[in-house]
Amino acid sequence: MNIPFVDRIEIRLVGKGGQGMILAGMILAEAATIYDFKNAVQTQTYGPEARGGASKSEVVISSGEIDYPEVINADVLVVMSQEACDKYALSMKADSLSILDDENIDCLPITPFVRAPITRLALETTGKTLAANIVALGVLVGLTGAVSRQAIEKAVLARAPEGTKEMNRQALLKGFEVAEHLNEPI
Amino acid sequence: MVVSLMQGNEAISWGALAAGCRFFAGYPITPSTEIAEMLARELPKVGGTFIQMEDEIASMAAIIGASIGGLKSMTATSGPGFSLMQENIGYAAMTEVPCVVVNVQRLGPSTGLATAAAQGDVMQTRWGTHGDHPIIVLSPTSVTQSFELTIRAFNLSERYRTPVILLTEGIIGHMREPIDLPDFDALEIVERVITDTPDHYVPFSNDLGDVPPLASFGQGYRYHITGLFHDPMGFPTQRLDEIDPWLERVHHKLDRHLDEIVMVEEDLQDDARIAIIAYGVSARGARHALKLARSQGYKVSMLTLLTIWPFPEAQVEELGDQVDRVIVPEMNLGQLALEVERMVGRKKVARVNRANGEMVTPQMILDVIES
Structure with a gap:
């Protein structure tokens, strides 16, 4: 008997409104579809606030059809704020991996996780905390290979406005670098 | 690509x-x-x-x-x-x-x-x-x-x-x-076609088939438009011999052309005793559940409604005759299920409802298939 959905990867990116989690999800889905030639669906949930509140972006990647468009049990979770962690660090696979922005999270999930000072690294690398979502994408791709490095780089650069492309590339490379040196999941 | x-x-x-x-x-x-x-x-x-x-x-x-x-x-x-x-x-x-x-x-x-x-x-x-x-x-x-x-x-x-x-x-x-x-x-695009000259134009004629052509204002066609019941020229009427033909025609417009209007997607399995009838985003969760159920050996058919009004009565009734149970997942407290129940009988229908902003999950549907 055919077992469906074996290569379905479910990724959830959560943070405060304004941290760019929805954009990160879009870029990840574009990397998967446009540059890795796979199928992907990106969905999003956010509160009524213009900024702040908890924001969630979900990306499902597969080489086959994607029927249910949202995450059922996450393989990968990226968490950029405590409120989002409290609200969205749920329904994880037992062998999932959470990537936490070290200095924004103090209450830890019970599933395996790694921590990196994502926002601080964005500030140190680019002079702007704004690039934290791109650093996070670098860490995510570096650790999980959910999409290829070439694909995520092309997708980031395609989305970055003129004049910010090099800054965003540096942020992404910093994420890759961090991933190389992160300890095994706790 | x-x-x-x-x-x-x-x-x-x-x-x-x-x-x-x-x-x-x-x-x-x-x-x-x-x-x-x-x-x-x-x-x-x-x-x-x-x-x-x-x-x-x-x-x-x-x-x-x-x-x-x-x-x-x-x-x-x-x-x-x-x-x-x-x-x-x-x-x-x-x-x-x-x-x-x-x-x-x-x-x-x-x-x-x-x-x-x-x-x-x-x-x-x-x-x-x-x-x-x-x-x-x-x-x-x-x-x-x-x-x-x-x-x-x-x-x-x-x-x-x-x-x-x-x-x-x-x-x-x-x-x-x-x-x-x-x-x-x-793409195949439908455009308005008007053949009558302004002198002979009857905007609400009941004698030109079910859909009289529509002439646009500003092209020399003069006629009246009102939300009141109206005669073939568009002027208000209380005459029963004008109200009845109009009512009949505007409903025939759709119910005589269901073949062109009603669109469904069928994914049927021989000998299936269970069917899922779904629409919109709930059909996505339903398709996921369908594949899981089939991989576990269940025989399940699915009907996805792309046209929901006019309700696809014939298609739903036919499928209902073939199965013992019809599952209707919806992100509400049961609305389209009422129509399905009307066609297949209330006892055959299992509603799966969620009305808190979250999707009906494949597991919710699978639980009903397995029950």
Whole structure:
């Protein structure tokens, strides 16, 4: 008997409104579809606030059809704020991996996780905390290979406005670098 | 080959442009706003007009006026705005003016939850405006179908001189999926054809088949338009021999042409004793559940309704005759299930409902299959 959905990867990116989690999800889905030639669906949930509140972006990647468009049990979770962690660090696979922005999270999930000072690294690398979502994408791709490095780089650069492309590339490379040196999941 | 990753709301906007929509009037509301944003940018490039109105009552009035003036027209809104549009949707049905209304459903009632999705407006699309009236409602299950069914909505609207409602919700509206947009010039697009000269034109004739042609204002055709019952020239009437033929004709417009209007997708299995009947985003969870159930050895059929009004009575009844149980998942407390129950009998129907802004999960449906 055919077992469906074996290569379905479910990724959830959560943070405060304004941290760019929805954009990160879009870029990840574009990397998967446009540059890795796979199928992907990106969905999003956010509160009524213009900024702040908890924001969630979900990306499902597969080489086959994607029927249910949202995450059922996450393989990968990226968490950029405590409120989002409290609200969205749920329904994880037992062998999932959470990537936490070290200095924004103090209450830890019970599933395996790694921590990196994502926002601080964005500030140190680019002079702007704004690039934290791109650093996070670098860490995510570096650790999980959910999409290829070439694909995520092309997708980031395609989305970055003129004049910010090099800054965003540096942020992404910093994420890759961090991933190389992160300890095994706790 | 993937061309782009696109939101459902963007696909609706491209569908409108591809269908020849050249007038949009609306008032922004989550989760439909991207449609207005995009058409505000794109319509002027093709010589079209975008107007942000003072509210949704005026938006609906404006698109009716634009359509009578000869432009294919559309508005887009969500729950609270859709409620305000009801009176003028009835006016469009009564005056037989083609137009497309997009309702990107959010959680209601009232202001509800702006950023949470729902399928709570199914019955409102059918009966939200007063009086017996014909209406067509289409519901996409993907970004690609959002594009295709928007074109379909315009074509049916022009073909049958009726308002058509495209009923989607916040999940598909905001969801991004790969889409390969076709060449717009290769699409089949229905345009108004008028053969009568102004001297002989009868705008509401009951003698020219079910759908008399619509002449646009400003082209020399003079006739009257009113929301009152009217005679073939459009003037108010209280004569029963004018009211009855009109009523009969406007309902025949749709129920004699169901083959062209009703669209469903069938995924049937021989000897299946269980069927799922789903629409919109709930069909996505249902398809996932269907594949899981089949991989576990269950025989399950599925019917996806792309047209939800007129309700696909024949297709649902036929499937109901073949199975013992029909599962109807919906992001509401049971609306389309009422119609399914009417066709297959209440005892056969298992409702799976969720009305808190979250999707019906595959597991919720699987639990019913396994029970």
